[in-house]
Amino acid sequence: MRIRSAVAVAMAVGCAHQEPLAHHEPRADTPFTASQPIRLTYNIATDASPAWSFDGRRLYYSAHDSARSDHDACIVTMPSTGGTRTAVQCPALGVNDTSELLERPAPGPDLLAWSRSELGVVEHSSPRHSILAAVPVPDAPVRLLLRFPYATTAGHPHDMPLFLQWLRPGVLLYLGASFGTSFPDTVWLGDQVTLLNLTAPVPTLDFVAGTSGASAVSASPDGTSIYYTITGDTRVLRQDLSTGLETLVHDFGAAGIARDPSVVGQRLAAIVGGQPGLRDFPLQGLGQVDRGGHLVLVDLQNGAETVVPDGDRLYRRPALSPDGSRMVAEGFPYVVTPILDSSGAVVGADTVTSRRADLWLFEE
């Protein structure tokens, strides 16, 4: 009896010893400040391509981690209320002569897709692009969906995908783009909206007719149609994918060139005017080297436009939340530097837009 008691006592007092030596300072899922609009990120490098999770509870975006010596960018996620980001997919370390950028996350219920750009920083070789996917948990095994470049049925090269997103389960939507040069940068010029159908045994590409020269695209929430803009054009167009019927959604007219549309219900968000960087490229013709613009909300029931106050920023890539009540966008600070004459009098102003973006959250 005593033996059994001793053993029982020993078993009872045995405690869980494997508590890790992790530091326990949990962070609240709140932003640094709550003032509107809410600045979600403070990264000194670029945060880009924000996208909502299908349930609107998390945000995914591409973040350059300044602590990584190879200047790679990761796909990260954070609570939609702001807070601490978590890396979901990062390029492998160790290949220091290659810079890998994981960008344009497309979160779906089951799969997270993104694009990867791989650039040899030593040889300055042309970047290689691909579309990858994995279940949306950190460091999940990755599946290669599509490798670039390829040529469209019209013979145009597609070097990379822009505006990658899920049209519906099993079908990815993106704007096929080719690259041009605008010294000192490599720029991407939209060519044609493309669907990557993963439901077939062999993935297939469908090039959406009538979208040549598109500068941006987004899917309708029900996955039946697309919203897109055309290079140098002030309109936002919609095409029903089943009928090919094209309709005008909104024309910003004199406000400037429209791009980066996002539509939920009767609300349209788009970038208008600003610095669309319209240029003529030798091979592709007219193209946009966008440095950001003004963020405009449109009530599609009555066409009323609301310009979101800039706050010393230009914006790109607005993304409406699934319920349309919130919006996240890349914000590029710009600095106005006065130009002085020899007497010190202000004779003009030089506006410089940063190439480094943070993410901003707009709430109703």
Next chain:
Amino acid sequence: MRTPWAGLLLLLLTGAPLAAQAVGTVAGVVRAAGPGGTPLAGARVTVDGGRYPVTTSAQGEYRLREVTAGWHSVAAAAISYRPLSRDSVLVRAGQTTLLDLPLQADPIGLAPIEVIADRVDSVLDPLAVADQQRFTAEELRRLPVSSVEEAIALSAGAVGESYRGGRLGQQAFIVDGLGLKNQLDASTGSLGVRVPPALLAEASLVTNGFSARYGQAVSALVNLATRDGGDRWAGRLSYETDRPLGNGGDYGLDRGVVSVEGPLPAKIRFLAVADLSGKLDADPINAPRPANPRDPRHDAPWLLPHNSGEQADLAAKLTIPLGSQQTLRILALHSADQRLLYDPAYKYDLDLAPVRRSSGNLLNTHLQKVFAGPDIIADLRVGYFSREFTRGAPSSLPDYQFGAFTGKKIGIVGEEIARAQDTAGARAPIAGLLAPTFSDQTPWGVPAFFLGRGPRGDLAWNRFREVRTRLDLSVPAGRNTDFYFGGEYSGQGVRTFQRVLGYLPTGDTVPAATAANFSPWSGAIYSEVQARSTDLAITLGLRYDQFSGRAELPGKAAQAKRSLSPRFAVSTVLKGATFIASIGKFSQAPDYQYLVDAAFDDTTRTGRSRQGNPGLGFESSTQYEFSLRIRPVPFVSVRGNVYIRRLDGLVASVPLSVDPDSSIFGNVDAGSVKGAEVIVEREFQNNWAVRVSYSLQEATANSSSAFFIRRSFTIDPVSGDTLFPSKVEFPLDYDRRHTLTAIVSGAVPATAGPRVLGVRPFAAIEGTVIFRVASGLPFTFTNAAGDSIVGLPNDGRLPGTSTLDMLVRRPIRLGAVRGIVYVDARNLLNRRNVVSVRRDTGTPVLTEAGIQALADSALSANPSPIPFESPRYRPWADLDGNGYVDGAGELRPLYLAAARDFTQPLFAFGPPRLFRLGMEIAF
């Protein structure tokens, strides 16, 4: 009336196998009882109920040779005399047990057997030339030790598992007379099998003069003799734990041992032991509490997570009599252990730290046949031994069921690739491995020192198998001479696999995976003769060894290596003392790991490969020794040994061509060990015993390496010339100069002490205290980067260490159940012994300047601000509240704290004070 002199003389007359380390001899005279009883010729003497029968000579002498070490019963019978049996006769390996058997006259011959226990002197035996330090099973139970290795380490000349200056792996194990060695990587790995102490009859360390029967040992023999099952069913059940002791004493230890033994039909005896232990902290540390309260060790400094281990040792033995002349013994042993290995770099990402798994199997069969006519004893032994080892990143965390016991194997990422030796498949990154990055889970946040996201990417697997067969013949040649002949052959199998940086493809900066698959063999023959006269015994032996590594590497031919090892000993009795002089050469094949290519990571992501050298030959040593043993008063003995051991052909890494990153192994090092040992022992009498041993030793290596010579120049005071020596000397790794070990045992008489409620609480309490003090081991200074030796190897020396261990036991009786409760305390005084230091500073802790330099270097590598949303952001470090931890004012304190955390001397100190509470019951 028997005097020590008479005993010694009788020993000389009867002789004993000189150094048959797994067996001993029982010898004596059968005579009629009573004063001046006449010797009885033709009496029959047997062991253990009838086996090994011998007949006494005309002088009544008998000699039972080749008796397995352990407890036996010896019986004598003669016509017209009452049979006599003496139980509990302890036969010690390599020694002669002296046992006279007086028979009472009994014309009818029907009287019952008389049982008398007897023990004889085992110290002054001049025919046992070996320096043999022993622990019987009962002694092991009385010591504060948990394993055979810990007990053997109490021997004079032992430094852990290094003996007389030899490095790890230069010892050989003998289990029931059959050699056992992990020939693949004994110098860096474990044996793979552990013999449970409950299975043992005796364990001993032999440091010189061992028989020509045994080779494969340059430093020492660890001789383990298992016991046979008893002739009635019995068993023991014990359990010990430290878990009720709470924080600071609770390291999650559980250990249970079950042993069962008894007779089976056909006079077969059976013995089985299961020894299971689990430790949630398998390697307790005694490092100081860190000062920074944000360091999680600040509040709980005593226990490291991801440091657990569990092991199981299962053994069974059958002793099968085959008639009266033969005995077949079959021993099967399986050991398995797995460990989570704490890696300071993964302090905050523990699930990525490495794990290790190993297992071993031993099947040992021994058939002994006595050819009664010529009195030849033949021993045939066949053994199978295998050991498998895997190390890498865990594929899942262990699921603890009870304490540290999981009951299942811990998976290791990529082990199927390793086991298949798929070097082609291993060119690609190993699935499941991610590249490590700096951890963001630390209290400090900054990207420095600590790793996360992925493991280190190492994967190692190897397997060694061996079938060893040996035949020993013991042939008497007249009364004063014995011959011993024999040989052994071992067919082996070696398979290895190594991959480093497994999260990257192999290529320019990542060495290809390496694998080896070959079948070496080794063989030996020996002959030994022992001759005796009235006061002199001479033993002369010769052993021939050969092995072929058969490392079939491209362009390299396999070469058989040979070694001839003579051994000679002379012993005599001079004025009450036994004097022994011996000289012997010992050879052992090198670890086979040095025959194969290896890939390794030098931590700077320029992983390298190292060529194997199939041309490696034997490592050898030649030892000269003088020993003196005296017994100044009854029950007290003094033993002294003085020895010189010359080491030659030691395997070391040497540069290959002009590339400093390329090296190859060669038999290039030499050295010498000089030492003296004194062992004073008072046997257990009048409820106390003591054993004090002291060893003085100097172990040096001689090298003609140009690298070392260039560092050893002197300036001629007259000419001012720079002088370089032709060779340099430096201490060997286990050059411990002074070691003093005192073992004191005592017992309270069963009737002592006051009676409280009908019980004497202090009665029959037994206790053993072990005090050890030792000077420090040498270490090598390196530069701060750790990639270059500063000065000569082993130029530095650690401080001395001391420990006090204690075991207190008290018998208990619970109804019909007898048992023992005990408290086992290690390092009772909780002394913080320095067992390792930083090689750049020679101290356990990095200097403050060094910590600051480390922090500044890390800061300059990653000076970027840490934004609010980063998991590295620490609000308390954002002093200006701007959403960034930025600037030297905010970042540098974090880097400093991280550097201080990372350089904690966790493993610089020996184990802390440890307690175990145990209970054992017999049934």
